[in-house]
Amino acid sequence: MRVILAMFLGALGIAAEVSVAEVWSRATVPGQEAGAIFARITGGDVDDRLLGAASEAAATVELHEHAMGQDGVGQMREIAGGLAIPAGGRVDLKPRSYHIMLIGLRAPLAKGATVPVTLRFERAGAQRIEALVLDPWAMAFDDR
Ligand SMILES: [Cu+2]
Numbered sequence: 001m002r003v004i005l006a007m008f009l010g011a012l013g014i015a016a017e018v019s020v021a022e023v024w025s026r027a028t029v030p031g032q033e034a035g036a037i038f039a040r041i042t043g044g045d046v047d048d049r050l051l052g053a054a055s056e057a058a059a060t061v062e063l064h065e066h067a068m069g070q071d072g073v074g075q076m077r078e079i080a081g082g083l084a085i086p087a088g089g090r091v092d093l094k095p096r097s098y099h100i101m102l103i104g105l106r107a108p109l110a111k112g113a114t115v116p117v118t119l120r121f122e123r124a125g126a127q128r129i130e131a132l133v134l135d136p137w138a139m140a141f142d143d144r
Helices: 002-012
Strands: 019-026 034-042 048-054 058-068 074-078 083-085 090-093 099-105 114-121 125-134
Touching: 019 114, 034 058, 034 114, 034 125, 048 058, 083 090, 099 114
Parallel strands: 019 125
Antiparallel strands: 019 034, 034 090, 034 099, 048 083, 048 114, 058 074, 058 099, 114 125
């Protein structure tokens, strides 16, 4: 079915682009000034790359990855050069892995609210998405 659809779209000259689903974040607790956004990204017909993100919800927005430090403590750092999204592949932004970091939240994130974010892809361009705010301890989109 997937192949047939690809052929059909190909015949129309329409390329399947990157798609983003299950976009979520966590409600903040008092005093918390940073948040993270998670999502499932599915590659399109061609290799692409997530270069960055922007949101009016925070002063600074960065693409982060999680790494284990030499002391065994998890650390976050900015992804240099963006995140590869292979054609037909799937990349999950999830806790303790890749995420979009919101630094300097302009307002607390309340459960049930949505956070607008614009993702910038190398080939697919800008994609506006909305993250659903879940519980502060949520570990996946289904934790509701
Ligand atoms: Cu981070």
